[in-house]
Amino acid sequence: MSPQNKAIGNxxxxxINMEKIVSRHxxxxxxxxxxxxxxxKGYEAARKALTQMTGPQxxxxxxRSNLRGLGGAGFPTGTKWSFIPQxxxxxxxxxxxxxxxxxxTFKDKYILEQDPHALLEGIIITCYAIGSHKAYxxxxxxxxxxxxxxQGAVDEAYKGKYLGKGIMGTGFDxxxxxxxxxxxxxxxxxxxxxxxxxxxxxxxxxxPPFPAVVGLFGCPTVINNxxxxxxxxxxxxxxxxxxxxxxxxxxxxNRLFCVSGHVAKPGVYELPHGTTLREIIYxxxxxxxxxxxxxxVIPGGISAPVLTPDQIDVKMDFDSLKSIGSMxxxxxxxxxxxxxxxVWAAMITARFFADESCGQCSPCREGSGWVYRxxxxxxxxxxxxxxxxxxxxxxxNIGGNTICAFGDAVSMSVGSYVSKFxxxxxxxxxxxxxxx
Amino acid sequence: MPxxxxxxxxxxxxxxxxxxxxxxxxxxxxxxxxxxxxxxxxGNCRICMVEIEKQPKLQIACYTPVADGMxxxxxSPKVLEAHKSVLEFLLVNHPVDCPVCDQAGECKLQDYYMExxxxxxxxxxxxxxKEKKAFSIxxxxxxxQERCILCTRCVxxxxxxxxxxxxxxxxxxxxxxxxxxxxKQLDNSYSGNVVDICxxxxxxxxxxxxxxxxWYLAQTKSVCPGCSMGCNITVEWDKSRPHQHKVARVMRLKxxxxxxxxxxxxxxxxxxxxxFIDENRIHHPQxxxxxxxxxxxxxxxxxxxxxxxxxxxxxxIGVLASAQLTNEDIFVIRxxxxxxxxxxxxxxxxxEKPGDSDGFLIKADKNPNTAGALSILQADADAxxxxxxxxxxxxxxxxxxxxxxxxxxxxDVVEQIAxxxxxxxYQGSNVNDTCGYAHLNLPSSVYAEKDGTFTNGQKRVQxxxxxxxxxxxxxGDWEIISLLSAKLGxxxxxxxxxxxxxxxxATLAPFSAMTYEKISDKGMILKEGIGSSK
Numbered sequence: 001m002s003p004q005n006k007a008i009g010n011x012x013x014x015x016i017n018m019e020k021i022v023s024r025h026x027x028x029x030x031x032x033x034x035x036x037x038x039x040x041k042g043y044e045a046a047r048k049a050l051t052q053m054t055g056p057q058x059x060x061x062x063x064r065s066n067l068r069g070l071g072g073a074g075f076p077t078g079t080k081w082s083f084i085p086q087x088x089x090x091x092x093x094x095x096x097x098x099x100x101x102x103x104x105t106f107k108d109k110y111i112l113e114q115d116p117h118a119l120l121e122g123i124i125i126t127c128y129a130i131g132s133h134k135a136y137x138x139x140x141x142x143x144x145x146x147x148x149x150x151q152g153a154v155d156e157a158y159k160g161k162y163l164g165k166g167i168m169g170t171g172f173d174x175x176x177x178x179x180x181x182x183x184x185x186x187x188x189x190x191x192x193x194x195x196x197x198x199x200x201x202x203x204x205x206x207x208p209p210f211p212a213v214v215g216l217f218g219c220p221t222v223i224n225n226x227x228x229x230x231x232x233x234x235x236x237x238x239x240x241x242x243x244x245x246x247x248x249x250x251x252x253x254n255r256l257f258c259v260s261g262h263v264a265k266p267g268v269y270e271l272p273h274g275t276t277l278r279e280i281i282y283x284x285x286x287x288x289x290x291x292x293x294x295x296x297v298i299p300g301g302i303s304a305p306v307l308t309p310d311q312i313d314v315k316m317d318f319d320s321l322k323s324i325g326s327m328x329x330x331x332x333x334x335x336x337x338x339x340x341x342x343v344w345a346a347m348i349t350a351r352f353f354a355d356e357s358c359g360q361c362s363p364c365r366e367g368s369g370w371v372y373r374x375x376x377x378x379x380x381x382x383x384x385x386x387x388x389x390x391x392x393x394x395x396x397n398i399g400g401n402t403i404c405a406f407g408d409a410v411s412m413s414v415g416s417y418v419s420k421f422x423x424x425x426x427x428x429x430x431x432x433x434x435x436x
Numbered sequence: 437m438p439x440x441x442x443x444x445x446x447x448x449x450x451x452x453x454x455x456x457x458x459x460x461x462x463x464x465x466x467x468x469x470x471x472x473x474x475x476x477x478x479g480n481c482r483i484c485m486v487e488i489e490k491q492p493k494l495q496i497a498c499y500t501p502v503a504d505g506m507x508x509x510x511x512s513p514k515v516l517e518a519h520k521s522v523l524e525f526l527l528v529n530h531p532v533d534c535p536v537c538d539q540a541g542e543c544k545l546q547d548y549y550m551e552x553x554x555x556x557x558x559x560x561x562x563x564x565x566k567e568k569k570a571f572s573i574x575x576x577x578x579x580x581q582e583r584c585i586l587c588t589r590c591v592x593x594x595x596x597x598x599x600x601x602x603x604x605x606x607x608x609x610x611x612x613x614x615x616x617x618x619x620k621q622l623d624n625s626y627s628g629n630v631v632d633i634c635x636x637x638x639x640x641x642x643x644x645x646x647x648x649x650x651w652y653l654a655q656t657k658s659v660c661p662g663c664s665m666g667c668n669i670t671v672e673w674d675k676s677r678p679h680q681h682k683v684a685r686v687m688r689l690k691x692x693x694x695x696x697x698x699x700x701x702x703x704x705x706x707x708x709x710x711x712f713i714d715e716n717r718i719h720h721p722q723x724x725x726x727x728x729x730x731x732x733x734x735x736x737x738x739x740x741x742x743x744x745x746x747x748x749x750x751x752x753i754g755v756l757a758s759a760q761l762t763n764e765d766i767f768v769i770r771x772x773x774x775x776x777x778x779x780x781x782x783x784x785x786x787x788e789k790p791g792d793s794d795g796f797l798i799k800a801d802k803n804p805n806t807a808g809a810l811s812i813l814q815a816d817a818d819a820x821x822x823x824x825x826x827x828x829x830x831x832x833x834x835x836x837x838x839x840x841x842x843x844x845x846x847x848d849v850v851e852q853i854a855x856x857x858x859x860x861x862y863q864g865s866n867v868n869d870t871c872g873y874a875h876l877n878l879p880s881s882v883y884a885e886k887d888g889t890f891t892n893g894q895k896r897v898q899x900x901x902x903x904x905x906x907x908x909x910x911x912g913d914w915e916i917i918s919l920l921s922a923k924l925g926x927x928x929x930x931x932x933x934x935x936x937x938x939x940x941x942a943t944l945a946p947f948s949a950m951t952y953e954k955i956s957d958k959g960m961i962l963k964e965g966i967g968s969s970k
Contacts, residue, residue, distance in 0.1 A: 359607070360480050390558045401485065401522070403480065
């Protein structure tokens, strides 16, 4: 293990031997500096795209690479770009979603802080592909260090003529603005992010129209996650086929998995799509802490329905997780061992959603708080049987009935605790005490 | 045009129409809180969900555009369950303080609970309390944040209709609360409308609070007499508590939807301009300070007018008619003073200062029927001259309809007139300074007691209906003229205002082909060629 890798500690030797893409510079000294980035073919992909390819060719390349949106929804990236109406005379925008707020997720932070130029190069290529000349990087307000580093990288790139007018001697103009969020989880939802960027309260918009047609300031807009865009330069450099081959079917490339909770070696792991959850927990993250037993695991951030130990042989890609009723989401894996009180875990989850519901539409606004108070009462042993019996019905009424996917998240995540660990909830009612 | 089926009924609507609009066209009532036809769609209440064939999820009817061949169901079990669940969520933190809430009886939470709810409460928790309960947010409106369901109708009204943007929703999740922005007050010319559009008891009208339960109210369609806009209104009056009538009959005025005139709105001046209907009225005919009967009053008038009529000196009669009167009143004035008493000098255009106006509903001309008066009374005399002549004793009779001459011409002029003319008649509904100088005061009814029509500034002839009987001994303006005419031996043939209107339509080209039935409650535009007789 090199000294640099020791610095971030949790990257296993086994993974270091694997082909790394997005995390290839992680842990190296001064990896956030332009000089460092240039040493490793930095900005070559952008030059290649700008000088040798047309926009549609870039889009086609990304389509064939099977790159999917790594913020959580897993929408095919190239397809998303192709929705931008080129005939529309309005300016087009690229917005980078760096509002990483999903509990259990901390991958974008690493990219922003350790390899910001990879993101900037991805931005250049994407803007070129969709015909945009302005990109906004919306970074979670609490990520103060990330904001500073990314701004520093943007300044360096402007100085080195990688951003600004006529970049790299081509005729292409591009401006990049770094924008800090103000602390609301909902601003990670792409249309709420646009509202926030426009200076308004972060409320998700009604859809359609989708941002590709009416986005930022009413103009066609592509919104992509930090990790997604950081994958673009390697695709252009090494080709779509190489990238597609890395992952599983229809899920190209690797992804950064954030492992936290009761594991021996929590951290960020770059692994191919389709690696099983068991491998991630036991082979890469060092197994359950202190040799205890696994009780439950959240596979894709707090919004994803919780999995039980018998489900961990699932392949970690968008389609496989969906098929077993959960979701790959943001890649935030939260591991819980047998000391975990699942009612407590459900309560923490419900509290988060009650806290972060934006309050725009009624089922989520009133429902998330109601669910939290209900679960809280269950946890504290103050509930009656009808409270537990009502809970699945209440969460079901939220899901599917709201403006954005937040309501579905409340419904699916809290609902999964009740359906999979019902006996623990019942025990609370019987014993009328808090167990752990 | 897309053709779709809603609940088995087929309807064809223009492209871009939403499902809720198509359903409204069919008379299918989809529940709604945030949707208002005059405001931008916000889609936040989620109660208007409908099932669309071949779509897995329910969709909100207020935002989903129709498509050709669409099959929509608004009453399937899945839809009814969704309506119920949204209602349950809205009531989770609602205080349900209906017994002390002014909205009770016209509250959409109550209505939809009866139609779509009727469930047993599943709530075991304490409700979320909010900061402001019964809190003044401006001169006209009170806010109760706990009753608010955050539909944002008021926010959108202030953002898009008045463009004053007083309201905002603050905080997040179930602690979200409606409020005015710090340092701002809801103080614009249309503030009362937010009370009308508020589907619950969150915004209540200071003027109406705790005055009357809404189920005691009767509604009569009318037209605001406050200016030449002629906004359509509903007069709401206390119908079932006659012991209250000595205090007041009219409890409030509400805007009445007319897309061609005022849409859903009225200004605050119009809204709160109703106290004169019950207050400060003239109840009896009066000779100087003595109460007299109608018979005595007509005899007195006849004794002065008859000799002038007989001796063909009718030019010594001056009449100041008014654009506050209905077309029917004005037509009878024309009939009597300009035809029977041919030669009398009649005008209605007293020198009034133009009032305030905006580019929306408030017009500078504060009379509801200037266009009607112009089209019925040919302007061949001049109000100023009539007053000057009266002052100099060049006429014997000055007959004034409702104008306050003291305010218009000054006290000295009116004093002079009272001395110089033989008969100074004031016919009006309310007491003003001129009454003290007039020899004869005749009580006439107000618009809310009249059947008739006004012609607004758009030249739209609009109906008003009588809400209740004239107060005291007052009578309709045209009825008083009829009495006088009959006394003079020249009876007019009208039994009611409809007969007068038929005569108007038969006599005056702009009104031809109009009937009360055709005018209905939306009005009809006058034909070109104002004022021309057939």
